[in-house]
Amino acid sequence: MASIRKREKKDGTATYQVRWLEGGRGGTWQDEKFGDEDTADKFKRLVEAHDNRWPPGWVKGQGFVTEVPIPGDIPWVTYANKYVDRLTGIDDRTREDYHREIRIHLSLLKHTSAAGQEYPATVCNVTQDDVTDWVRVEEKGEPDPADPNPEKPKKWARRPADPKSIANRHGLMFCIFQKAVESEPQLRTTNPCKKTSLPRVDDHVEEEMCFLERNEYQRISAEIKDPDARDLADWLVGTGMRWGEAAALKVSDLSLDGERPTVSVQRAWKKAKSGTKGGAYYLGPPKTKKARRILRLSPGLAELARRHSAGAGNEDFLFRAAMGGAWRHANFYNRKWLPAVRLAMEKGLPKRPRIHDLRHTHASWLIASRIPLPAIQIRLGHESIQTTVDRYGHLELGLDDDIADAVEAALSVPVQRSGLRSVV
Template identity: 35%
Template sequence: MSSIRVRTRADKSTYTQVCFRHNGTQTSESFDDHEAGLRWQTLLDKVGPEAALTVLRAQVGVKAEDIPTLEEWLLTYISSRTKADLGTLDRYRAMVRNDFEADLLALPLTALTDTRVGEWVQAQKARGSAGKTIANKHGFLSGALKVAARKKLILANPCEETQLPRSNQRRAVFLRPPEFQAILVEMPERWHAITLFLVSSGARFSEASALTVADIDHWAQTCSITKAWKDTRAKGKARWQIGYPKTEKSTRTINLAPQIFEYLDLARDPSEFLFLNTRGRNVAVGSYYHNVWKPAVARAGAKLHGKQPRVHDLRHTCASWLIAARVPLPVIQEHLGHESITTTIHTYGHLDRSAHLGAAAAISNALAGTTGQLGPIGGPSMTPQDAFAGIGDGNPRFEYAGLDTATALAQWLTDEAGVPVELEGVATGNLGRWSGVALAWQDGPTVDAMRELAAQVIGPSAACGSAADIVFYRLRTPLRLVR
């Protein structure tokens, strides 16, 4: 602990001396202003000599009253956020009250170090806060300190090097078209319009439910998204009103699938909400989820293959369908209204498997010369729709989907044709430079009939050899149907 004493100079003036140990040596700092000395002693005992001396050096030529505490600066920063709605500002102030310890808030900005920020993150983790929650709080703090550094109140942002805990946030659910259809048919027909719009537009629910009839251009087949419902809560109570979308780039015009217009009632007052509930008012997300979405998902049951999608997963599903159709990521970014392409890549980039399929093809070519007859192959638990989603026409010499794809087709054909269809590997020499797989069955459908069944999930594109040898070029593994 430090000590303090008042000393007298030769000219009879007094000064305050704060004595303390630093690096094993007794030392002191002197202050002409006794109150300043007391304040610095308090800081010294709280944060230690290293941080306290850093503050003292940063204050040279600066009056103590000109350096705000962390609490003062955070509240100033919140008040300066002119683009944020009232609900967001209220949540920020609650964060300052509830998530920052009193001794941390009392620190002058110049005393806040990266070590102290790291200790605060660890304390949040110890309280049981989720990784995503901690990241949000840290992002708020970092944003405030970034502005402080820009205004020269601190030398650098102490949050820049913080290592945040990993986030175990809920993973996005991507529905295949048949899975989405399974949910849709379980809904009352009056809810089909908004549900189809959500999955085809990728709009956030707050955006879709704020649309008016005037936002739809039937002739151009476009939709202008310029507003969204915002939570402008006051005193902790939700209060919803129309505001701007989430970010500047969320204000956008998108093209709609022609089929959507069959479900939209546009012969109304242009100022009316596009989607209405049973009372003729705007659709609230809570009501839609509990009364429409959740019951439909439950009734769809096994058809969803264990998936438990949220309403927001319709937005993710839209993105996955666009990626499967080879729509470029920058276009998807604009369609979804992401502020940055980084968000699009981080959220959906893993769905684009084209480059990874090339890597698998390279390994396949290497294995082809060593494995010979592959023999019986066990199949994965995937549907053919899963296996073939996003696979386009192309030369099989340059494209590859893997044995999982062919196995899924064999399983599906077994169910549809009513006869056991077995999958076997074919030696490299049978199909030239690349390996292939064969489907075989004893009795039942002809090759042509089986080809028609297969076309239901892989498309009609095919090249026919003999009656007993059909290669589907839409597969990235050349596939022979052998009877």
């Protein structure tokens, strides 16, 4: 066991000497001096944790100069980028997004030794505490050094991340470390992300979803002067499609014959990786596997589809802008949607919905009509029912009265009793 001796100086100050027998009984005496008792105690515990030997990487009188390198270790950022490069089944834009997250956020990961020394993160040296420290850095953000009030900054070099973003980045980090655990040869024995305590997502409003009542949507629709643009807005709120899905529909995706008219979601607009295809948009698969779906159309939407597909070829877009091509989000938003919303707000509309809020509105209308969440999940093309519950589950509060009535009705039915005693 190591011990601490306090040695007072003539000037009133003191030093604290940690002494121990190297390797235990039979070893030679070793010692190290410190200027305060707390640091001395931390070093004492380090010595004891290493079987009464000098901690690896510690130089007497200097502290941790470097940590002992681990054979086969790789810098964290290098390994993370290689992991993303080797991913299959993702498009170029997603791969670029992952690389950006590594460059801006995951690169902030550092390793702090037991003595408080910071080192660049590697695949092997990162601990659970290091991951927790990274979460705190993400939560806190980085104020702009030029901000005159760093305690309550108004300018940021890097803004504090919301809980959902932290969870998404932590998920990517988890997958990268898990790959190191499962690799051959194995680089790690455990995943340092496994027991991280993340900020609660429901403690923060990630986005202020806007749900429109039917009359509120009609007030906006009435201000859209272009009938083709109005039809596209009606389609979005009537189907719950994502913008990229609706704008990518082709005439061939329609099935309007018979009593059950439908539309098939097979593609969506994607933004190309910068530097390729001019950073333009291109047609690709929908967001997830379950986003490939067939939607039943109401009679009104079926008639709308017939109007827009009349005289068009199978490969023509269902919704076409003035020049005959597909609608672009920016053009529709700036020239059609935003002016209509502003006019409606000037006339008393209390909300300022985005185009994507038409999808949220569609879900809220279905819930108000007592459509169960699993059916809404399929309708919206959510990969997981959890996504549907997280976003719209709170709207089901209106069903509480129905549930209470059902329980009351069940309990109020008289029980037929035979009067016979049961034998146990």
